[in-house]
Amino acid sequence: MSELLAVRDGEGTAWARAHVDECAFCREELDLLYRRVAALRALPALRPPRDRWGVIRAQAARDRRGRVLKRTGWGVLAAAAAIAVLLGVRTVGMLGPTPAVGQTELDALMEQSRGLEATLRSYDPEGRVLNARAAGIIANLEDRIALVDAGISQVTTRGGAREDLIGLWRDRVDLMNALVNAHVTRATYVGF
Amino acid sequence: MTQASVTGVGVLDDIAVERAKTGDLEALERVYRSYEGLVYSLARRICRTEEDTEDVLQETFLEVCRSIRSFRGTGTGSLTAWVKRVAASKALMRVRREKYRDADDLPEDGPAVGVNDVDVPLQLDLEAALMQLPDTSRAVVWMHDVEGYTHEDIAEMMGRTVSFSKSQLARAHARLRGWLGGGH
Numbered sequence: 001m002s003e004l005l006a007v008r009d010g011e012g013t014a015w016a017r018a019h020v021d022e023c024a025f026c027r028e029e030l031d032l033l034y035r036r037v038a039a040l041r042a043l044p045a046l047r048p049p050r051d052r053w054g055v056i057r058a059q060a061a062r063d064r065r066g067r068v069l070k071r072t073g074w075g076v077l078a079a080a081a082a083i084a085v086l087l088g089v090r091t092v093g094m095l096g097p098t099p100a101v102g103q104t105e106l107d108a109l110m111e112q113s114r115g116l117e118a119t120l121r122s123y124d125p126e127g128r129v130l131n132a133r134a135a136g137i138i139a140n141l142e143d144r145i146a147l148v149d150a151g152i153s154q155v156t157t158r159g160g161a162r163e164d165l166i167g168l169w170r171d172r173v174d175l176m177n178a179l180v181n182a183h184v185t186r187a188t189y190v191g192f
Numbered sequence: 193m194t195q196a197s198v199t200g201v202g203v204l205d206d207i208a209v210e211r212a213k214t215g216d217l218e219a220l221e222r223v224y225r226s227y228e229g230l231v232y233s234l235a236r237r238i239c240r241t242e243e244d245t246e247d248v249l250q251e252t253f254l255e256v257c258r259s260i261r262s263f264r265g266t267g268t269g270s271l272t273a274w275v276k277r278v279a280a281s282k283a284l285m286r287v288r289r290e291k292y293r294d295a296d297d298l299p300e301d302g303p304a305v306g307v308n309d310v311d312v313p314l315q316l317d318l319e320a321a322l323m324q325l326p327d328t329s330r331a332v333v334w335m336h337d338v339e340g341y342t343h344e345d346i347a348e349m350m351g352r353t354v355s356f357s358k359s360q361l362a363r364a365h366a367r368l369r370g371w372l373g374g375g376h
Contacts, residue, residue, distance in 0.1 A: 001362040001363070001365050001366045001369070002358065002359070002362035005358070005361060005362055005365065029369075032369065033365065033369075036318075036365070036368060036369070036372065037337045037338075039318050040318065040322070040333070040334070040337060040338050041337075041338050043237075043318065043319060043322075045229055045230070045233045046229070046232055046233040046236050047228075047229050047232065048229075048232040048245075048246065048249055049242070049246075050246070052228075052246065052249055052250050052253070053221055053224050053225075053228075053253075055250060056224065056250060056253045056254055056257065057217055057220075057221065059254055060215075060217065060220065060254065060257035060258075061217065063254075063257070063258060064215055139217075143217070
């Protein structure tokens with residue numbers, strides 16, 4: 001068989017090639033080999049029985065978010081917080097008689113967000129397996145959080161209005177709450 | 193612009209590939225929809241179980257999502273080759289990892305058609321005969337004769353020698369010949 005395969009692949013010795021030319025039995029075997037391979041190539045294409053995209057998408061989104069956080073080392077959010085404090089000081093005159101109220105709300109929202117991040121880490125979300133539905137919900141929330149983070153970064157960099165920043169941090173806290181709930185619900189379900 | 197395939201979520205073209213490289217999840221889904229059948233078929237022919245096959249499908253596309261930004265090819269043709277290569281590597285890695293399950297390789301010496309073959313029906317369906325082969329030799333047959341990889345490629349992906357790949361191919365064909373008779 002190895003000689004026949006070598007002849008088929010153009011690697012056969014001169015003797016083997018000459019032999020196949022002369023020997024009816026070996027010619028028939030070579031022909032069978034060609035037909036067998038043609039039949040293998042003609043086997044029908046198969047389709048996966050289940051759609052795996054939900055799970056893959058969720059993991060890809062988590063990887064991407066993890067990469068972004070690792071790259072920035074939470075620096076973007078920390079910088080945003082620092083700039084927000086400066087913004088609060090700088091815009092005291094512009095924001096009317098109760099500037100401290102807005103700043104206090106901003107501080108409280110950032111603190112809430114940090115707390116929710118800590119809660120989420122305590123569930124070890126990276127180490128858990130998700131079903132497709134939960135993975136889809138979580139991926140969607142993580143995508144939305146990433147968009148809000150980009151918005152926070154943009155507003156703080158260009159020195160935007162504090163109301164915009166407060167609105168974004170409020171959105172972030174709401175989304176983080178939903179994300180923690182999604183993980184907690186799933187953990188409870190698994191626990192049963 | 194090269195068109196790879198029409199999928200349930202649209203056409204995979206060069207623009208979609210470029211978007212996928214940026215991590216765009218919609219574009220990555222197009223890549224998945226375009227290649228899930230190809231990857232699944234390749235993995236199913238190499239892996240022994242459905243479960244292993246689905247794991248390879250998932251691992252392949254996670255790797256595609258992670259690494260597509262460093263994919264240097266242009267056009268969907270080279271993307272197809274790259275995705276297939278990732279899938280083949282994952283499937284072969286699994287075959288290597290799962291080798292403890294059986295005395296897998298066909299022995300390099302001794303008769304090509306062994307004594308166990310008397311248990312195998314004389315006329316098997318080609319697909320059943322393929323699945324009857326040990327994992328490693330089935331993988332070599334599929335990779336070499338159907339997917340068109342060279343023995344050098346296969347040896348590299350399997351962490352074995354070129355002569356091992358050639359020998360597995362010859363012995364696998366001898367077995368298939370014995371089981372299938374003149375039918376194929």
